[in-house]
Amino acid sequence: MTSSWKRTPDAAEQLGVSSDTLKRRRDIAGGFLENGRDYNLGPSRNSSITWNVENVRSAFNQRGLLARKEG
Template identity: 55%
Template sequence: MKTELWLPTKAAADALGISTDTLKRKREICGGFLEAGHHWCAGSTRNSPLTFCVERCREAFHQRGMQARGGQS
């Protein structure tokens, strides 16, 4: 079974090579395409950090990039 890497916002953004602001803006609740519970999870309290699944986010960014370039998704 493959273990997925879930990281807090800053570490996930660094791993993906993007800014934390970009990563947070790409959540579906902000009009983006990263889905809660699949690409990212909120913590148990309002002050808890968001965590992101790096592999799932990378795949979602790749698919969006391919669509933008007219390639297949």
């Protein structure tokens, strides 16, 4: 079984977005992706961020549904 937790470049590729888009959507940057559920920080400042691709895909889908209802 493959892990759904991926490093930023791999997660971005699987989701079809840029690495910068993923980082801008984090809660600590004012976005909607939550630490511990959608992404995890490493133990140091230089550690890779890992992303739960399935959770992020679901979160993007939910935001898309909301945007369509509001629009």
